[in-house]
Amino acid sequence: MQKEKNKDWSDRHRAARKKSIAQQTGGAAAVQKERKPEVCPVSRTCGGCQYIELPYKKQLKKKQKAVEELLSGFAEVEPIIGMEQPYHYRNKVSAAFALDRKGHVISGVYEEGSHRVVPTDHCLLENEKADEIIVTIRGLLRSFKIKVYDEDSGYGLLRHVLVRTGHATGEIMVVLVTASPVFPSKNNFIKALRERHPEITTIVQNVNGRNTSMVLGEKEHVLYGKGYIEDILCGKRFRISPRSFYQVNPVQTEILYRTAVRYAGCTGRERALDAYCGTGTIGMIAADHAGEVIGVELNGDAVRDAVTNAKRNGVKNISFYQKDAGQFMCQLAQQKAKIDVVFMDPPRAGSDEAFLTALSRLSPKRVVYVSCNPETLRRDLLFLTKKGYKAEKIQPVDMFPGTVHVESVVKLVRK
């Protein structure tokens, strides 16, 4: 009986999906006019873009199928929303510097699973201006006698360059990651870099003296400009510091956040919780539609940015707490707090039992789950659907074209 029902459902669903993909305008429209996939000479050694050799339409199909296989038992999966221009979307670009066997300076990405630098000047996923700036920096090193850092000997200065760009504002931040705080020719170097790229709005030195695979260290010195950039998402301005989390694909992030806010179905009176809130982006966008928003986040830097962002945007009905989201939820449940809607956007590992148990005790009318990992999403949905919730809508969004990764938003309602 159940099987029959599923078959009937999947037939209907297949037909609906075909129709829907054909109807898609905007988002995946350009996908209709299939263009030949671009090629990258180092994609196989770098390993960062597993799907780059597939036509974009095929990439989307594979992602749709992956999400359906994992989640269609919970609710119908809407057709994935793809990008019109699925290249050069990454607003955050990081390059490692090293010497090749002949002693020439190279820059690029680490080969998958190693610290061997694969030299590359262009990446099909990265912002092109950012790539250009990195090549310029590499070209300047010699005349300023800046040595690149050697992991084995511990000798040399420059380890990485990170470039972050504000998609809507055009602001550009360059972070020079050095092994020591002493940067002899820095003033002239900054001057030369700014002459070649007047579009750079801020330059920061980040000191990372440790032997670690983390790109950024703890200490920072602003060398030029304000030390952060801003970007605009869904009409709100967000400050992005060198180390704070910000979604890497700003075009798709707007679609993702708008979907999340729509699924929350707020009418202006609700008390909403933004769990795993980062710099407060989702909560701040939802705040216009809710009575009150509470954000909770573990990372202190992110919470500080969130508070600044709320002030900067004049959002008065939001407050933030720096805490483990699970512990915070338990506290709220003990206090029998009244929460109408919960947004949750955990890291790849998903949520945990403490959080999910407290969530079901708090029993909000709606839960909007934003996830970058459909496998942990499935695990958490299995839990929530046994604790009084029903998934009503599932919307995959392609935040990471060219890669295997896929983001999904799920609307859950209390049964």
Ligand code: SAH
């Ligand atoms: N919603 C934000 C951030 C999502 S990334 C955005 O869209 O920009 C996930 C966030 O969860 C990160 O900021 C990370 O610091 C935070 N996080 C990870 N573990 C956590 C925990 N146990 N409790 C609270 N926040 C956590």
